[in-house]
Amino acid sequence: MTKTLYIDPFGGAAGDMLLGALLDVGVAHERLMEVLAGLRMPGWRLDAVRDRRHGFAGTRVEVHVEGETHPARRLSDVEALLGHAELPERVRGRALAAFRRLFEAEAEVHGVPLEKAHLHELAAVDAVIDIVGTCAAVELLQVDRVVCGAVPVGSGTVATAHGILPVPPPAVAFLLRGVPIASHAADGEMTTPTGATLVTTLAERFGTLPEGTLLGLGVGLGTRSFAGLPNILRVFLMEEAPAPRLAGRPLVLVEATIDDITGETLGVLLDNLRRAGALDAWCLPGTGRKGRPLVELRAVAEPSAVDAVAAAVFAEGASLGVRLVTCVRPELGRRIVEVATPFGPIPVKVAAFAETIVSAKPEHAACLAAAHLAGVSLAAVVDAARAAGPRIGSPWEA
Structure with a gap:
């Protein structure tokens, strides 16, 4: 069985929403805080509360930071922070990949070298907690893979440290290259750079909810208000049956x-x-x-x-x-089964797929020889062999 995390960003994608949904689906807050303590980064607190928004119950997270502002960080600063942190290697690796992806997007859209790219408000302590916390929560769930649905981006404009920008902002548009965009769009920014970074880093593919057994559902609540559209993100914890292997x-x-x-x-x-x-x-x-x-x-x-x-x-x-x-x-798995008929024993070639018989074909040469010997039609022998042989749709017995 494959344990899959499916991200449904129907009402938007942001770091706090994804982290809230993961806590809501079952990640223990205490276990998450134990991992985040390995950052050895003072001056913050992560609150997670059950709340209700736009008719949906879910978990809302908020990072409280001492002081009002934090300096912009370069990629080298973040790499040094995570490199010296006491984190599980998979968490560190995913977080580093996410930040590199984010910095590369910022460098590209602003036309500056990677080492000079600044993240401004995106690199504040809350962004570090959102990204590292989300990577840690995915690891705590012990999932085998992550799949994400189509990502909504919104419409209109958004105020940023660079001024008023169109939605999706340039960094979000760059990050979502090759990703399916949802057809619905609220007035405003539905997916943030941090949210786009996380879904593109974590998801191995984008598409619909996979077939399987639903183990859990989590809802992360956002802070924005869209007309007629809830600012929520859902995660589905699925157990997928393995695909038949040929x-x-x-x-x-x-x-x-x-x-x-x-x-x-x-x-x-x-x-x-x-x-x-x-x-x-x-x-x-x-x-x-x-x-x-x-x-x-x-x-x-x-x-x-x-x-x-x-x-x-x-x-x-x-x-x-x-x-x-x-x-x-x-x-297909196959074997020859000899069946008894009024015209003598007839070999039947049986084939199976996914432990189920899908074909049972009497051997032509044997049927023809039996028909000539008994003085009956070929069809009579074939029908008798089929009636005596294994049934299509019955279980395959090795």
Whole structure:
């Protein structure tokens, strides 16, 4: 089973909202504070309270900082802070990746070297707590992967340290490149740079809620008021069943384009390819230059048989060259089961997928021989073998 954290930023994405949702889904506040104490950074306090906003009950977090302002930090300052902190390595690694992503966005949109990029209000103590706290909370949940839904950005303008900026602000737009944007948009900033940084750092993919068993639901409450839209972020803790895995083996596809061969010679060539070791061989009709008819010859073989199969093509003078394409062929689990019928025992080829029988096919040669011997139709023998054989949809017994 795979334990998945699904982030649903329907009403926005901000660091405090994501951290609140993770606490709401079950991360113990005391355990989180133990991890954050490893920052050895004085002058702050993290409060988490259950509250109600826009008709939703959830958790609201707030970082209280001693003093009104904090100096802007460069990436080197943050890296030094986290490098000397006593943090779990995965928490430190994710937090460093998040801050680097954020600084790179700021440097890009402001046209300055990375080492000179400032985060201003974004690098205040509360941003450090939001980012490191969120990374720590994800680690405490012991999830295997993180998936995120489409991200809403909002509309209009927002006031920042750089003045009035359009929504989404340049840094948010840069951070969300390649990320699906939600179609709904409230008037105002719905996703902050910190929120965009966290979802793009943590999520391995963006999409819809995965199929599975719901283990828990958390709601993080934001501080903004949007007309007709709740400023909330939800997280779903899911247990996903593993996808069925198909057995497979490496093979080689031998291909040749032939425009000068008779049908009789082509039939001989296909037989020779199978005798040379091809697992299967076939041809497809096509049209070449100047409207000339041609055939695409293809044979699939084990790597050890490729030389012999290619030699069979050359031996008939069918082509001046062949193409070798490596591939993997997933295969269903299968076996031969002998079933009793009024016409004698008939072998049935049974195949299964995801521990369920999906195919049960009586062997043609055996059915034909039994039909001739009993003086009945082939269809009668096939029907009898199917009736006596394993049922499609029944469990596969190894």
